[in-house]
Amino acid sequence: MERTYIKDLTASTLYYFRNHDVKSLTSKSKRTRADNLRAALELKTVPTPEPIPGTAIIKVLSAPVLSYAKHVYNGMRKYPYPTPFTPGSSAIGRVAALGADCTSLSIGQLVFVDPVIRSRDNPSDIFLMGLHQGATAGSKKMMESVWTLERWNVGRILSTATRERYTEAHLATMAQFMVVYGGLSDIGLRAGETIVVVPATGGFGGAAVAVSLAMGASVIAMGRTETTLAKLSSKFPERVKTVKMTGDLESDAEALRKASNGCIDAVYDIPPPMAAKSTHLKSCIMAIKHSGRISLMDGIYDDVPIPYHLVVHKDMKLQGKWMYGKEQIKIVIKMIETGVLKIGNLGGVETVGDFTFENWEEALDAADEHAGWGSSVVMRPAEMASS
Template structure:
């Protein structure tokens, strides 16, 4: 039963990065108090993504202020809210989302504890207001970044654990891209770089939305595992696989052999930006087809894009409405449960190095890593 407030300690444990050279350390830090527009949450599961290690050791040149409590999105429980909260209450289980928007300019956004965004507004908020992330026992977050999870429905009736619910950090990203290009039930979509964490999640989301999926990847063994995982958790799923050769014409012909293709979504990381597979996928599209670029590939435009009225849209993460709808889909039981959905690896705060190392390798559909404070 939710109450107006739960006990909040004066200090709590957090994983703090003072400098890139020193790395993280577990420290006792003051516990923040709620104010207008904010909530204090107790972190239950904090997500670790595959490139967290590269972000915090400086290999990826992401800008963020230091010292900082690391993290990303999390499953959490509200312990206190500001006086302006009208729905959120202490005791509720919530999805704490990492995408922070300025209230007076939603175009100023950043990923909490990952980077500071690209304009003066996002830099101000990331440094001065919402700096610290979810690798902690407690965290202060904007009210609008807390999404209620029906704990009775999800955990008691459907049997999800909070560890399984954390897989939302992967599933939500492709859901945002698929909604952005208006994927419809019955359509055929090509998922590029499908053997990665976000690409694999895109396959799961697309089949749950009722689409036929053609998954592209370089690793034939991982493609076979992906197909088996989806079919086991979603009986009747319509999924095909194409092992990329790196040859533009060959890969395009392999996709075209499956017939009409309505849409493409791609998650290629920047280090593989010269891959030709996305260009091959776009060539396979029908007239009026759509493509969501959620990764980065160079040289995707050719005459076919113009001649066939192809729409290419860039998409960063997702919108608030996407999260609300996704939670409804979860609560309706549309996704698998247990290891048919995800097989998580769980670490303590003190094991952060191992967590980062494992996350870099434990990738692909149905895999995730988390830190439990």
């Protein structure tokens, strides 16, 4: 019984409360065929649990829909997770109830909900609430069994000024900026440096352009689609140059050298699985300067060949990253609150879909359709007025 109780707590934290009811999207099917899971998604009302020590219960106001969420939940993108399962990940919400030991949060406070669940006794066991069970036996065990949304997964945010500047739908996208900051800060990106962001035309790629600029770097935005590259450089006219990815190794590397005057300090790489055979990483390795650093945050599951000798002879550092660290969350919130980093419409990203949980299917379709930088799709409880 205790297990069920705690799982319900997490589900309810993800979604929302109304008259002590919690609604959540739940799937009970096994993912054997692409359509199976999607067909089995259902909107359920479950009891609102009492908060236990160390936890917080959050009433969700707005939650972002990942561009690839449809493919995660229909099984096409083979993310591992146990079923039954409550989809969804980060959110913006208000504190609805607190465990007796919580001292820094207060009821009604606007907060960011972090979906990265970490083991208390092993930092390498991490899973993503409502999305991915992680890569270790421990993370799988955690997602399958008892776990809670810990108090530390709730980021206190949103000064009045921030609240006035952004709608809930805009604020809901902030996890995207935390993800890219995770990689950029791990490679120690510094003001004055030049970084290649590739592909820059995706949702996360565009966020990486914005965060790199906010960190004081100059950006070479590399991608396939010229119209989106042009949109990016018109939104960020200072310190952004663009390079179209042609697939020709030598000419792409030469275009990068030219755009950077021969001095690329770092590369931020965040392509989707479909880009496993793309040549852009090799072009970047060819063009980067000696001692360059590369942040790898790909969604690629296949092996990707790298020019080993160049990595060796250039003393290069390749740094992988999944999500971000707890301290990195606080820094991104500060960057947003101070206006150093602009998100949502101020950062060139328009909310093109704001759906209720009842319309989850349309929400997943819209996020898929509007994948790429410049658009975002969110979901919210039906009774929450769109801001």
